[in-house]
Amino acid sequence: MPHPKSRGGLYRSNANMLPVARLARLYRHGRGLPRPMSGAIWLASYPHSGGNRMRLALRALCDSNEDVASGGRSGFGCGVAWRDLIDRELEVDSGLLTEPELQELRPQLHAAMFGRSKVPRPAKVHDAWVRTPDGHPIYDRSFTHAAIYLIRDPRDIAVQWARHHGWPFDRAIAHLADAGARLGRIGGMHIPQQLRSWSGHVSSWLDESGLDPLPVRYEDMATDPRAALERMAARLGWNTSPQMVAGAIVAHADSALPDGKMGMWREDLTRGQAARIERDHGEAMARFGYL
Secondary structure: OOOOOOOOHHHOOOOOOOOHHHHHHOOOOOOOOOOOOOOEEEEEEOOOOOHHHHHHHHHHHHOOOOOOOOHHHHHOOOEOOEHHHHHHHHOOOHHHOOHHHHHHHHHHHHHHHHOOOOOOEEEEEOOOOOEOOOOOEOOOHHHEEEEEEEEOOHHHHHHHHHHHHOOOHHHHHHHHOOOOOEEOOOOOOEOOEEOOOHHHHHHHHHHHOOOOOEEEEHHHHHHOHHHHHHHHHHHHOOOOOHHHHHHHHHHHOOOOOOOOOOOOHHHHOOHHHHHHHHHHHHHHHHHOOOO
């Protein structure tokens, strides 16, 4: 994924990025929908839940006439855990900071990026909803416009994680159950991000954040994209039409994304491996109809 090239460049309009004016149009003449306000639209998901598919669908809804399968995807809802974002936006040298110091700066980064925007803007998130070492929410309500939480069957996530990282299935299953799981590494291009376990990630956003995220199942988005897009657009306050939704579905229908297929765990996991995931995450799985 390309990262920003200049200060504030995450949402600059160029060939690969969505012009702010196009987002603004979605809020005009909204038939009673909320007016624009500053803030982020957090597109949150545990890794390998199909977040790129969600971003691509929303990107297509903004403009179904563009090639959203290539450059457009990289500029819409970019991640906010890039180390150089802190360097540019806050004018610091992140290489001189400890990890706790970096985490403390993240709310300031988000406030700088989203608090000054005139139109709510999407951002991809893989962290669990957590607080900094000093107790400040990393994803604070004060610079949040809305949040969508994409959820997927953890048995399929385990398979996709193993394939992507070249891990044995048992290692991926253990990772999903690790309450201390993290994404990224110290000194890498990304700031290390706390994941928690899969079920801990789910509960952090849906039960602890106070942001009232809209839960969207990956499986529902794949089988009934129209209903999923309409729900997401309504939550965001976007002024859409049935024709716009239909165009967005067509625009990204043929996009090749490495999500794997629904129910692939039945072909790849043993009965014992599937049962272990169900034991580890049974409550959250049942809550969203996976058991």
